Amino acid sequence: MCNFLSFGFQIPDFFSKENLRLCEKGCGLNLCSDSCENSLNHIKECKILRDLHLQKYDDFCSVLYENFTPIRSLLLNDADKEVISCLIAHDREEHGHEIDTLKKKLGFQFKEDDENFLKNVCRALDANAFEVALGCETSPSSVKGLYPLGSLANHSCVPNTMHVFNEKREMIVKAAVFIPKNSEIFHSYTRIIWGTITRLFHLHNTKHFICKCPRCKDPKEFGTYMSAILCKLCKGVIIPVNQYKAFGKWQCQDCKNVIAGKEIGELMSLLGSILRDIRNDDFPFMYRFLQGKLKSVVPEYNQVTVELKYKIVWILGYKSGYSWNELSLEQLRIKEDICQELLLLLEKLRCGQSKMRGLLLYELFCCKREITTRTNGRKQGNVKKITQRNCIQKENVLGFFFQANPNIEALFSEAASILEYDITAPMEIKTYRK
Numbered sequence: 001m002c003n004f005l006s007f008g009f010q011i012p013d014f015f016s017k018e019n020l021r022l023c024e025k026g027c028g029l030n031l032c033s034d035s036c037e038n039s040l041n042h043i044k045e046c047k048i049l050r051d052l053h054l055q056k057y058d059d060f061c062s063v064l065y066e067n068f069t070p071i072r073s074l075l076l077n078d079a080d081k082e083v084i085s086c087l088i089a090h091d092r093e094e095h096g097h098e099i100d101t102l103k104k105k106l107g108f109q110f111k112e113d114d115e116n117f118l119k120n121v122c123r124a125l126d127a128n129a130f131e132v133a134l135g136c137e138t139s140p141s142s143v144k145g146l147y148p149l150g151s152l153a154n155h156s157c158v159p160n161t162m163h164v165f166n167e168k169r170e171m172i173v174k175a176a177v178f179i180p181k182n183s184e185i186f187h188s189y190t191r192i193i194w195g196t197i198t199r200l201f202h203l204h205n206t207k208h209f210i211c212k213c214p215r216c217k218d219p220k221e222f223g224t225y226m227s228a229i230l231c232k233l234c235k236g237v238i239i240p241v242n243q244y245k246a247f248g249k250w251q252c253q254d255c256k257n258v259i260a261g262k263e264i265g266e267l268m269s270l271l272g273s274i275l276r277d278i279r280n281d282d283f284p285f286m287y288r289f290l291q292g293k294l295k296s297v298v299p300e301y302n303q304v305t306v307e308l309k310y311k312i313v314w315i316l317g318y319k320s321g322y323s324w325n326e327l328s329l330e331q332l333r334i335k336e337d338i339c340q341e342l343l344l345l346l347e348k349l350r351c352g353q354s355k356m357r358g359l360l361l362y363e364l365f366c367c368k369r370e371i372t373t374r375t376n377g378r379k380q381g382n383v384k385k386i387t388q389r390n391c392i393q394k395e396n397v398l399g400f401f402f403q404a405n406p407n408i409e410a411l412f413s414e415a416a417s418i419l420e421y422d423i424t425a426p427m428e429i430k431t432y433r434k
């Protein structure tokens with residue numbers, strides 16, 4: 001378990017701007033109440049802000065909020081400041097721009113020592129901070145957190161650990177695969193379902209290194225061809241000749257047709273923009289696109305296809321008009337198939353007990369439960385009668401369901417074990433573990 005250095009900043013969603021008012025002492029922050037204004041936490045940061053001579057601010061100073069996190073680091077004690085100074089920090093010019101923005105847009109005046117410290121905090125945050133997921137896949141929200149111990153691990157696209165955050169926002173790191181003694185511990189700094197080109201680009205741009213992990217080095221991406229497209233001439237797969245060369249040539253594995261990287265880049269950005277523009281509850285369009293155009297231009301595990309399938313997982317069963325009991329049997333089977341395909345992909349990618357595996361196993365369980373309940377009405381009716389007759393608690397209904405359907409229990413148990421401690425785990429899993 002890794003503890004965090006607490007100086008992050010979040011405007012909770014439940015505060016609408018109308019319920020906030022400016023601090024009467026003139027620090028520029030919006031507050032929710034008098035007790036908030038008189039709280040020790042606010043009194044300390046209020047003084048820091050006023051000492052910085054905030055000159056220009058309006059009723060809701062978004063520039064201040066967007067760049068506020070490093071300012072709070074001035075409240076850290078000396079030991080914590082020392083910890084930050086020990087962390088690796090990105091030294092490129094662009095890191096630390098938050099402090100320049102605060103000076104330029106809000107007229108902040110920093111003492112020279114403070115400015116150097118704050119820029120270093122920004123650089124350390126950029127190099128080490130974790131995204132702490134608080135919401136779930138259907139209602140995402142997150143904050144950034146600095147976990148000095150957790151941040152010591154380097155990255156691999158075949159990570160041997162997974163991590164989750166608990167109710168206290170502590171980071172729990174678990175082995176995702178068997179880790180032999182004396183092996184290096186790796187996290188993944190990217191999404192598992194990105195293709196190699198996207199991951200390499202992201203890691204280079206944000207963390208400034210070139211990943212040489214086994215997955216990045218394999219042009220076939222462990223047989224998934226997640227970055228590949230289909231050849232217009234023979235429908236073979238086209239992959240980069242050298243994935244480390246930006247805008248290098250790509251070549252068809254079958255007919256050896258060569259394509260310029262620029263052309264591939266244009267196709268991928270077109271597909272990416274279609275993906276971004278699709279309404280996030282437009283299942284009919286997504287499914288038509290998946291089965292039609294997309295299938296004709298990219299192989300089955302291309303990252304755009306995978307991303308789209310993952311989006312569908314969070315529509316069916318959750319979005320308005322697609323709640324579990326509104327889904328047709330056909331839609332349930334579609335979701336079941338997608339979950340199975342994505343689980344197979346994760347196995348090919350050697351991700352072990354990843355968080356995504358846990359979530360997909362649970363979704364697969366939900367599909368199977370719904371299908372079983374509908375197609376096996378008599379048995380389920382019996383479960384319902386037994387539970388009603390014996391006044392069984394809601395949580396125990398699951399136990400009865402497992403007794404009647406032991407083959408489905410394994411999916412739920414594995415999901416529950418992977419998502420143990422995770423604050424974002426599905427409610428049913430959280431209730432079950434209590």
Ligand SMILES: C[S@@+](CC[C@H](N)C(=O)[O-])C[C@H]1O[C@@H](n2cnc3c(N)ncnc32)[C@H](O)[C@@H]1O
Nearest residue numbers: 088127128151152153154155156207208209211
């Ligand atoms: C959170 S730190 C990881 C710990 C760091 N190696 C240290 O010594 O404190 C992130 C930085 O470590 C380096 N790094 C992490 N994974 C790497 C990898 N697979 N290859 C090369 N550099 C890596 C990069 O400089 C990256 O910006």
